[in-house]
Amino acid sequence: MANMIAMSYLFCLGITAVIGFQVALVLGAHWGRVTQGGQVEGPLPLRGRIIAALSIAILAAVGMAILSANGNWPNWPRWTAWAAVAVVFASTVLNWITPSPAERKLWGPFMTAMLVLAIAIVW
Numbered sequence: 001m002a003n004m005i006a007m008s009y010l011f012c013l014g015i016t017a018v019i020g021f022q023v024a025l026v027l028g029a030h031w032g033r034v035t036q037g038g039q040v041e042g043p044l045p046l047r048g049r050i051i052a053a054l055s056i057a058i059l060a061a062v063g064m065a066i067l068s069a070n071g072n073w074p075n076w077p078r079w080t081a082w083a084a085v086a087v088v089f090a091s092t093v094l095n096w097i098t099p100s101p102a103e104r105k106l107w108g109p110f111m112t113a114m115l116v117l118a119i120a121i122v123w
Contacts, residue, residue: 004070004121011117014110015063022059025052034107038100062087069122081122088118 025031026049032040036048044052062084068074069081092115095107 005072007117007121008067008070008072011066011114011121012063014114014117015059015066019056019059019063022052022056025049026056033100034102037098038103058087066118066121085115085118085122088115 021031021035025035025044028043028049030042032038032042032044032048036044036051040048061080064074065076065080065084068076069078069084088111092108092111095111096104098104098107
């Protein structure tokens with residue numbers, strides 16, 4: 001059980017890092033080439049920033065669903081953890097197939113590790 005709790009917190013640490021990245025994008029960080037297909041050099045345009053802002057809410061929900069999977073706060077229904085795994089799986093696939101080499105190199109391995117953690121926690 002202690003390992004599951006540690007993995008849950010490690011997963012949430014990773015999600016927090018991704019949320020921090022998205023917040024930086026919303027605020028104008030010059031990281032367009034490593035997100036959203038890498039189509040933008042420099043800061044994202046308004047549409048990209050809105051997508052990053054929406055991602056923050058989704059990522060927060062994913063983190064809470066995974067925390068809840070083994071009885072941690074919040075106490076959400078079990079299906080939400082599986083929905084979170086599905087979101088992480090989709091994100092992992094998208095990060096591996098993006099046309100941006102920089103995005104694949106950074107987020108492909110990171111999201112793969114997050115997916116492995118999510119499955120180990122929820123399984």
